[in-house]
Amino acid sequence: MAEVVPSAKAAGARSPGARAGWPEMLPTLAWLAALLVLPLVYILRMSFSADPFALTATGWSLANYADSIPFYWNNLLNSVLIGLSATILAFAVAMPVAYGISFYGGRWKAVLLFAFFAPFLTSYLIRIVAWQTLLGANGPLFAPLTQATGLEVRVLGTPFAVVAGLTYQLVPFVLLPLYTAFNRIDRTLCAAADDLYSGRGGRRGAAIGAAAGLVIALLLGSVFFGGRGLAAPGPLAFVLATTLLGAAVGGTMTERFALIVFPLSRNGFIAAAVLSFIPALGDYVNAALLGDIRTQMLGNVIQAKFLVELDYAGAAALSATLLVAAMLLLTLLLRLIRGTELLDVV
Amino acid sequence: MNRHHFTANRRQALKLLLAGAGVMGGRFAMPFSAAHAAENGIVWAANSGECDPADITRFKEQTGITVDYREVISDADQFFASVRPQFTAGLPIGYDVICISSQYTSFYADNGWLEPLDPAALPNVQKNLLPSLRSVKHADIAIPFDFAPVALAFNRAHFKDGLQSWGQLLDPAVKGKVGLYATPIVNVAAWGLYLKAEGKIDNVPAEMTLDEAMEVLAFLKPHIESGQLLPAQGENAGQKLSNGDLIAAMAPPVNISQLDPAKVGFTVPKEGAPAYVDRLGIPKGAANPAAALAFIDWWFRPENAASFCRYTLQYPYAVGVKEELAKIDPALAANPLIFPPADELDRLFPYPAPWDQRERAQIARTWTQMISG
Numbered sequence: 001m002a003e004v005v006p007s008a009k010a011a012g013a014r015s016p017g018a019r020a021g022w023p024e025m026l027p028t029l030a031w032l033a034a035l036l037v038l039p040l041v042y043i044l045r046m047s048f049s050a051d052p053f054a055l056t057a058t059g060w061s062l063a064n065y066a067d068s069i070p071f072y073w074n075n076l077l078n079s080v081l082i083g084l085s086a087t088i089l090a091f092a093v094a095m096p097v098a099y100g101i102s103f104y105g106g107r108w109k110a111v112l113l114f115a116f117f118a119p120f121l122t123s124y125l126i127r128i129v130a131w132q133t134l135l136g137a138n139g140p141l142f143a144p145l146t147q148a149t150g151l152e153v154r155v156l157g158t159p160f161a162v163v164a165g166l167t168y169q170l171v172p173f174v175l176l177p178l179y180t181a182f183n184r185i186d187r188t189l190c191a192a193a194d195d196l197y198s199g200r201g202g203r204r205g206a207a208i209g210a211a212a213g214l215v216i217a218l219l220l221g222s223v224f225f226g227g228r229g230l231a232a233p234g235p236l237a238f239v240l241a242t243t244l245l246g247a248a249v250g251g252t253m254t255e256r257f258a259l260i261v262f263p264l265s266r267n268g269f270i271a272a273a274v275l276s277f278i279p280a281l282g283d284y285v286n287a288a289l290l291g292d293i294r295t296q297m298l299g300n301v302i303q304a305k306f307l308v309e310l311d312y313a314g315a316a317a318l319s320a321t322l323l324v325a326a327m328l329l330l331t332l333l334l335r336l337i338r339g340t341e342l343l344d345v346v
Numbered sequence: 347m348n349r350h351h352f353t354a355n356r357r358q359a360l361k362l363l364l365a366g367a368g369v370m371g372g373r374f375a376m377p378f379s380a381a382h383a384a385e386n387g388i389v390w391a392a393n394s395g396e397c398d399p400a401d402i403t404r405f406k407e408q409t410g411i412t413v414d415y416r417e418v419i420s421d422a423d424q425f426f427a428s429v430r431p432q433f434t435a436g437l438p439i440g441y442d443v444i445c446i447s448s449q450y451t452s453f454y455a456d457n458g459w460l461e462p463l464d465p466a467a468l469p470n471v472q473k474n475l476l477p478s479l480r481s482v483k484h485a486d487i488a489i490p491f492d493f494a495p496v497a498l499a500f501n502r503a504h505f506k507d508g509l510q511s512w513g514q515l516l517d518p519a520v521k522g523k524v525g526l527y528a529t530p531i532v533n534v535a536a537w538g539l540y541l542k543a544e545g546k547i548d549n550v551p552a553e554m555t556l557d558e559a560m561e562v563l564a565f566l567k568p569h570i571e572s573g574q575l576l577p578a579q580g581e582n583a584g585q586k587l588s589n590g591d592l593i594a595a596m597a598p599p600v601n602i603s604q605l606d607p608a609k610v611g612f613t614v615p616k617e618g619a620p621a622y623v624d625r626l627g628i629p630k631g632a633a634n635p636a637a638a639l640a641f642i643d644w645w646f647r648p649e650n651a652a653s654f655c656r657y658t659l660q661y662p663y664a665v666g667v668k669e670e671l672a673k674i675d676p677a678l679a680a681n682p683l684i685f686p687p688a689d690e691l692d693r694l695f696p697y698p699a700p701w702d703q704r705e706r707a708q709i710a711r712t713w714t715q716m717i718s719g
Contacts, residue, residue: 053703055434075718129585136589143590154522156591157576293570293577293719301718307427308530309710310703 040323046316053310064317072301072318076325079297082159082287083280085223086166087174088216090276093167094174099261102182103190113179120172128289131165132156135290159223161290166280173279174272181268182261189260198256205258206251213246214239274330281326298322387412388442388637393419393492393624395600396445398657405644411637421528422447429629433459438631442638446488448622449531449698455484461628463487467639470646474664479623482696488625489642492600494660495694496532497619499587499602500594502611511615512540515594521574525586525595526566528578530713531706535620535697536596538562543617551620551697556705563712570716577717584610598622599659599683612683614690621694659683 050059069076101112119127133139135155137146142153155161201209217239218230225235262269284299298318305315387406394417402415419425426447429439446454454460463486465472471489479490500509504520515524526533535551538558542550546565547558554562569575576592583595584602587610602610626645628638644650648666655662656671656678662685672679679685701709 055431071715136591138590293717296718301714304714307424309707309714311707
């Protein structure tokens with residue numbers, strides 16, 4: 001007769017190898033201590049330095065925070081809103097691609113994946129400069145339009161250009177976790193869903209899609225046109241179109257995706273969101289090369305403080321602020337979606 | 347038996363940590379090893395587009411010294427910030443020769459970050475350095491090299507009669523298509539000349555007071571906020587001019603040297619323009635200072651100086667350039683970008699004023715706030 005092990009004991013029992021695993025953990029802990037904890041402690045200490053220009057912290061002062069945050073509140077807001085917009089758009093681009101390659105790529109999966117990633121083998125900076133050319137007034141996109149219509153199109157130096165460039169940079173960070181998550185889904189479950197006459201989202205799906213589309217439209221609209229600019233006819237049309245698009249996607253989404261694929265790949269979505277939003281929040285190169293003064297993110301200010309003003313303490317104070325903002329947003333995200341198995345996918 | 351203990355206070359520990367981080371950062375971002383350079387030649391930290399790479403090859407053929415030519419300085423502020431921790435910690439920065447921006451020459455020289463130069467090892471410098479540059483401050487330790495104005499590059503299709511004044515950039519018709527310079531002090535110097543001509547400030551850039559600098563920034567603020575003038579990030583005005591996203595931009599000639607002069611013009615406005623005299627220096631701890639001296643001196647042979655000016659469209663820093671260029675192409679010897687008319691030279695003003703670090707920081711901070719929206 002099989003022995004029944006009490007579940008409480010099983011849960012509380014320490015595996016025999018747990019203690020023996022510490023030596024193996026040492027390299028990881030040393031790495032984290034040297035490259036994460038120490039720099040963080042250094043930045044935090046520096047942010048309270050009484051002499052902003054000294055290379056090492058001296059004395060204690062809160063002035064670096066008091067002198068920085070009130071001036072650069074808009075830049076922090078830009079970081080969050082532009083980062084969030086780019087993350088959402090990166091999902092919009094990468095999700096269908098990851099789904100298509102994973103479910104329908106067949107023996108071409110590796111080739112398709114490589115083809116998608118190939119442009120990202122070039123330098124980050126070169127890719128942004130390429131966007132400068134692409135979105136330039138004399139670039140391949142807008143020069144023909146200007147020649148044909150006589151209208152001058154200016155996209156470079158707008159929030160749209162920054163979000164577009166950043167979205168492009170983030171796509172791989174979304175694509176890979178989603179692809180991995182989709183690949184792990186047992187295909188027999190999808191076949192079972194098909195056998196059970198999995199249908200479309202219908203009215204309920206359309207309503208949910210419209211609500212999501214409206215929220216995204218308001219976010220993107222406020223970034224592209226500014227909060228007050230949303231009332232103009234063009235931005236209103238954009239909000240309406242995005243809401244309708246959301247409704248269309250929600251209404252036509254298969255139950256197979258909504259009830260099987262999405263729940264089973266939830267942690268992949270969380271990983272993709274984290275991996276894309278964090279770099280987006282701290283980015284400054286896209287805003288510097290594709291934007292104007294309205295789109296400057298907190299990263300731009302940190303860069304200027306560190307490299308132009310030589311105000312190391314001010315730069316450290318803003319870096320600490322950005323870090324806290326990122327951690328708060330991540331905690332909120334993880335709480336909301338209860339992502340407990342994030343590391344399984346990452 | 348006495349036991350010896352290492353003792354270090356927190357500040358020393360932090361310095362050590364910072365120096366270590368600086369070295370690691372420097373090793374990844376810059377030349378991997380100064381020792382490597384010592385065996386085979388020198389490593390040169392140069393500005394973007396500093397010289398014709400063919401000249402580097404010629405130097406090796408003539409001297410047998412290899413030059414690891416690295417265009418790592420796209421922004422003088424950033425380069426300064428990147429090497430400062432190593433200099434401060436007394437560590438070599440991994441380069442044997444560096445280009446030094448005029449605005450930072452005093453920092454390098456006064457902090458003892460440069461190797462003293464033996465005049466006997468620089469015979470061509472002694473013989474050929476332009477007389478007007480011999481008296482510039484710190485010329486004994488940081489040799490004058492790049493010499494040019496930061497004036498106005500413009501699209502000839504839009505400005506058919508050329509650009510005569512900084513004030514033309516404030517015309518609403520060109521709103522959003524005029525680029526400022528990346529370095530705040532250069533913007534202050536240039537627009538200070540405009541305000542001086544308007545009678546609103548008294549001093550030229552080299553003597554400008556902090557109050558005057560703040561007045562210049564206050565003047566620029568509404569024009570930046572309204573989008574009339576666009577702050578630059580990096581010195582990529584050339585690309586934006588050719589893209590059509592800018593029709594005028596503050597730039598040195600080297601930034602537009604690769605563009606078609608029939609399409610993009612360059613002018614020093616009637617109010618004048620700031621001029622820089624960047625330097626060549628040997629940083630403390632350079633692995634191969636003898637070869638570095640030979641390299642610096644080589645650039646002062648007239649034929650090499652001529653090649654430099656031909657490529658970068660900067661003013662000659664050495665005598666004999668005109669004659670050498672005439673041998674290659676008479677048109678080059680008459681190029682006004684290299685040999686400007688005398689009245690244009692009279693409208694060039696060196697910068698910056700001798701502000702201390704906190705005054706410069708105040709200007710930089712105000713600038714950051716202005717361009718951060």
